[in-house]
Amino acid sequence: QAAEKGEYRHFMLKETYEQPSVIAATLEGRLADNRVLPHALGAAAMELLPKVKQIQIIACGTSYHAGMVARYWIERLAGLPCQVEVASEYRYRKVVVAENCLFVTLSQSGETADTLAALRFAKNAGYLGSLAICNAPGSSLVRESDLSLITQAGPEIGVASTKAFTTQLTALLLLTLSLRRAHLPDPQAKDVVEAELVEALRSLPRIAEATLKLDTQIEVMAQDFAEKNHALFLGRGSHYPIAMEGALKLKEISYIHAEAYPAGELKHGPLALVDDTMPVIAVAPKDDLVDKLKSNLQEVRARGGELFVFADPDSFLEPEDGMKVIHLPAIHDVLAPIIYTLPLQLLAYHVAVLKGTDVDQPRNLAKSVTVE
Numbered sequence: 001q002a003a004e005k006g007e008y009r010h011f012m013l014k015e016t017y018e019q020p021s022v023i024a025a026t027l028e029g030r031l032a033d034n035r036v037l038p039h040a041l042g043a044a045a046m047e048l049l050p051k052v053k054q055i056q057i058i059a060c061g062t063s064y065h066a067g068m069v070a071r072y073w074i075e076r077l078a079g080l081p082c083q084v085e086v087a088s089e090y091r092y093r094k095v096v097v098a099e100n101c102l103f104v105t106l107s108q109s110g111e112t113a114d115t116l117a118a119l120r121f122a123k124n125a126g127y128l129g130s131l132a133i134c135n136a137p138g139s140s141l142v143r144e145s146d147l148s149l150i151t152q153a154g155p156e157i158g159v160a161s162t163k164a165f166t167t168q169l170t171a172l173l174l175l176t177l178s179l180r181r182a183h184l185p186d187p188q189a190k191d192v193v194e195a196e197l198v199e200a201l202r203s204l205p206r207i208a209e210a211t212l213k214l215d216t217q218i219e220v221m222a223q224d225f226a227e228k229n230h231a232l233f234l235g236r237g238s239h240y241p242i243a244m245e246g247a248l249k250l251k252e253i254s255y256i257h258a259e260a261y262p263a264g265e266l267k268h269g270p271l272a273l274v275d276d277t278m279p280v281i282a283v284a285p286k287d288d289l290v291d292k293l294k295s296n297l298q299e300v301r302a303r304g305g306e307l308f309v310f311a312d313p314d315s316f317l318e319p320e321d322g323m324k325v326i327h328l329p330a331i332h333d334v335l336a337p338i339i340y341t342l343p344l345q346l347l348a349y350h351v352a353v354l355k356g357t358d359v360d361q362p363r364n365l366a367k368s369v370t371v372e
């Protein structure tokens with residue numbers, strides 16, 4: 001295995017750096033000039049997607065966070081109601097299945113016991129059909145689903161998921177755009193929104209590459225975390241799940257207790273925790289909510305909280321006393337969750353290295369949880 005790591009010290013770092021190329025591989029053969037290719041989700045999808053009236057997404061761990069981002073995309077761009085739930089909850093409660101609902105599972109391995117059990121339950125529960133977005137083409141999840149969309153992340157060895165997550169997001173955007181098109185009044189007509197997003201998707205590998213160049217700055221920032229016991233991650237909208245993923249990465253590999261909150265909820269509890277021993281990490285892309293986020297950050301500053309912000313260059317967020325800011329490359333706001341994930345992965349990685357933990361095999365965790 002040492003050889004496979006190449007120049008990298010850990011698989012997690014190697015896999016983080018592979019993201020530009022595996023995102024490109026996940027898009028490969030699935031885009032036309034200004035639209036997602038109709039067969040991107042397989043021939044059967046072309047018949048099924050126009051009938052879909054709602055979406056139920058089921059997943060665990062990092063894959064669940066990808067599902068949470070997709071909910072924002074599907075409701076905004078395809079106009080379809082979307083629910084997301086962790087498999088271990090879904091499979092043990094009384095579920096009311098909505099009419100013409102597509103059951104979507106997300107999984108890197110395709111063998112997670114709870115996700116698989118949820119799919120098996122769903123098959124007899126009255127869903128319109130099932131789709132697996134998965135990184136393992138031969139897995140049980142793919143074999144047992146009606147449709148599949150394979151992410152092209154390649155083998156992921158590090159227990160903490162990195163490239164599987166960003167390729168899931170890439171695939172979920174392809175699903176979102178396919179659902180959108182299936183519900184257009186004229187599904188053959190050019191759609192300017194789709195055309196703009198397809199162009200933005202094409203630039204994603206390049207922007208991911210540029211974002212990874214911030215690694216040295218992030219490594220310096222990580223020094224402020226090595227002695228901390230807690231951290232709070234904030235985001236709004238589709239970046240709330242990205243804050244959750246950032247917190248999960250830090251927990252998993254550095255063993256620092258981390259929580260994520262939608263920034264608008266700060267005043268309903270977590271603000272009581274904020275003092276100068278509590279680092280607060282915020283993701284601040286340029287979107288409709290950035291001004292609201294900035295006032296949330298002021299609430300943290302006013303209580304002596306130390307801020308670490310990943311921000312758009314045009315967000316007018318600049319470093320000041322008590323606030324460190326790293327500017328990311330400009331990115332279309334729909335695609336920003338994919339790009340804003342990268343610095344959070346790198347931050348967790350460098351903190352873990354400083355703490356001397358077993359980055360690729362964190363204590364008590366497994367890569368794939370195949371038993372309940």
Ligand code: G6P
Nearest residue numbers: 060061062063107108109112161
């Ligand atoms: C484990 C892994 C996580 C992963 C989760 C779901 O907890 O440590 O990294 O996100 O399982 O796995 P899946 O293969 O279904 O995406």
